[in-house]
Amino acid sequence: MAEKASPPHHAGHRDRLRARFAKAGGDALADYELLELFLFRSIPRRDVKPLAKDLIARFGDLGGVAAAPVQALTDIKGVSEKTAIDLKLLQAASARMALEGALDRPVISSWSALITYCRTAMQHEPVEQFRVLFLNKKNRLMADEVISRGTVDQAPVFPREVVKRALAHEASAIILVHNHPSGDVTPSGADVEITKTIVDAAKPFNIIVHDHLIIGRETTASFKSLGLL
Incomplete structure (x- = not known):
């Protein structure tokens, strides 16, 4: 046997x-x-x-x-x-699961959950992407979309497309988010310029840009906290 x-x-x-x-x-x-x-x-x-x-x-x-x-x-x-x-x-x-922790909640009271979602979705992305979070009148997160993907160091962003999508969602406010695959979350001159352009494009439609977040491997930068918005 x-x-x-x-x-x-x-x-x-x-x-x-x-x-x-x-x-x-x-x-x-x-x-x-x-x-x-x-x-x-x-x-x-x-x-x-x-x-x-x-x-x-x-x-x-x-x-x-x-x-x-x-x-x-x-x-x-x-x-x-x-x-x-x-x-x-x-x-x-x-x-x-990270998105579910932030969806349909006021961003002020769920800011940490929002950051967790953005980091989970973007911190390891090998190329730069530009994402927009859409908020309703109560500042609750309704949806988010990736507006553009770029090379390792840039993502072309079209302000009119950002506003168009905000209007389609009937959003009252938006938060801009993009990642820096290099890990350095220091805003570039182009980052500052595109933010100003989107703010100006959204203003006639009473759409507020609450913040612009830059996601790195280890840290996150906020334009609002840096006094850039």
């Missing part, structure tokens, strides 16, 4: 990691361990600990892994297109 095959060596590790998570939650696990837990279902029959560590080393942290483009993810040995799409699902779910 043939001997029963032994379970793979990583099976016990997976059980122990799941048990740690069940007992103490995500705070007790390192980024690569949380990533391991996620990859267990995507890659069920292989030890994914080395892969999780490789992904964190390449993209910096868990958020960076989830935000990486599919092509960049599949460039990592062991990551199939299916696994890459699973990781993009993780990013989409995180952004959606």
